[in-house]
Amino acid sequence: MSNPADPEAILNFPILIGDIGGTNARFAILVDAYAEPKQFPTVQTADFATIDEAIQTSILDKTSIMPRSAVLAVAGPVDGDEVKLTNCDWVVRPRAMFDNLGLEDIVVLNDFEAQALAVVALGEEHMVRIGGGEVEPEASRIVLGPGTGLGVAGLIHACHTWIPVPGEGGHMDLGPRSPRDFEVFPHLERIEGRISGEQILCGRGLVNLYRAVARAEGVEARLSTPAEITAAALDQSDAMATEAVSLFVVYMGRVAGDLALVFMSRGGVYLTGGIAQKIIPALKSPAFRQAFEDKAPHSAMLRDIPVFVITHPLAALTGLAAYARTPARFGVVTTDRRWRVDGSAMQ
Template sequence: MSASSTPALPTSAYADGPRLLADVGGTNARFALEVAAGQVGQVEVLPCADYPSLSAALQAYLALPQVAAAGGQAVRHAVIAIANPVAGDFLSMTNHHWSFSIRAMREECGFTTLDVVNDFTALARAVPMLSEHEKRQVGAGTARPNTAIGLIGAGTGLGVSGLIPSHGGWIALQSEGGHVNFAPFNELEVAILQFAWREFEHVSAERLISGDGLELIYRALAERAGVADEKLPAAEITRRALAGESPLCDDVIETFCCMLGTVAANVAVTLGALGGIYIGGGIVPRLGERFDRSGFRARFERKGRFANYVSQVPTFVITAQYPAFLGTSAILAEKLSSH
């Protein structure tokens, strides 16, 4: 499957109209129409801050002229992957102010089917469908068939999931592993944790391994180095680091990558993920080769008595532009086929 923002789509091959696929994070909501199996288009990315509710963003997408012309007003079946735990009917987002009732949204939008799943559950479902050019291996290791696969990804938050092989298919885990306690690896990370404790009673992995986490690491390292805190946003920290303009910002990126290596190794040993660890989210894919030459993989393999175990586990960066749509499509198809 490929997802692209094409100006028009052919007549739907689905008898009951196109299907809506959505991937909602704390910063952006991504929408697309699937008009036939594996045929996804009309991809639009809407900033969450521009809309008072998810329903408003969703309906604004469907009302776009190009989307309406492609059958947007005829949508009856939809699935939303959201960066949040999904338990029960009412959801209140962890990293954004949106909250909603799934049942009320389904009725408001006139859908027959509306399924809402955790975003990393959907992304995990996409992993087995990624082509070779939609992922990039970092470091050594070879995936073993029919073994668990782990998934992590840093963006607005820190997502964690996994895939467990089952009867020729996969079971995707609904995990909130990004909220485990942050585990420092060395004295520098202990100092960063102590700095973070001034602001937060509970410092989760997500507090440091996320967009906000980049800013927190920056403040901690600036204080440690005795230099002025310029209060840089995550995007500017990343830009300066990649442009070679700031050794401090580069240290922030390096520290972030190493911390991610610790989390990735913890997921690998927790799940027994000999099928590999996949890295999604908005931050790492943007780092490109800077991530590849960071201390991520070396940290991943520094696991004491289990160093040999994790050194066999391959790690991959997901490079597909809209991978979650692969997973949401599969989830919705399964739901509809079971009815």
């Protein structure tokens, strides 16, 4: 395991930082430790065959700044020299990037590690509180966000360092509980017979839920995109959409409460991503907190845990920039997740 306080953990500027999800990829360049990140327009992953092509065309061809290092956060587990994204066809091949992009040093993290780093890099002006008590400053925290998939990460404080804990928590089972759940769940699309959180709590999951509600009612599902469903729910122009978003909020509350129990996250639970931002009015309804806190015998503890919606549009890049500037501030393990052009690796 690498020691994040080791001078060898330092990255050489300029540093390319990237937040790569299933649908969108966002990039910026840090010229030095003091400059604000130079941001570039968001890239649609479907528009490019490879990540290398996207970086070359959308970033390097648009600037005279040539990054020496890169810190990339990807939506998928980091395992081996070929990192496959869960919800798009891109494969990150760091060793090929040395030749293709002229990089010398590459760190690849999970995308929700970056979101976890952002929790301590962002100020409260970039958050909306959804109930609960006060944050315990050095207590564990949880980040989860519905997007192309459902991302989950933990953040713990130990040895004077914030340590992100990546994982694939979005794929935990999610089951019916209420009488209405038992009417709707039989109509949900499954993956190999099971329903995970990600089958409901993401963009395509919201569409899945909307269609299931419509089938349970025996009516036609006339909407087909997450944006249409959230808009129709918020203006109450479609009863099925209104119920789908209401159920979405309840299920988000249940999952967030479960994760809060796993991590004893008295430092707060943080919801991130565009969907969470769009449905803040629904999240502020009593249903979310009721579902979040309904965890007997620990309901009293859950009532004290605050929940926040992160409203910063580029939160993950903010977290990556904080790590790239001062790696020693964070206990990010880079063993088998850092590649150098000279062949050395963090052990």
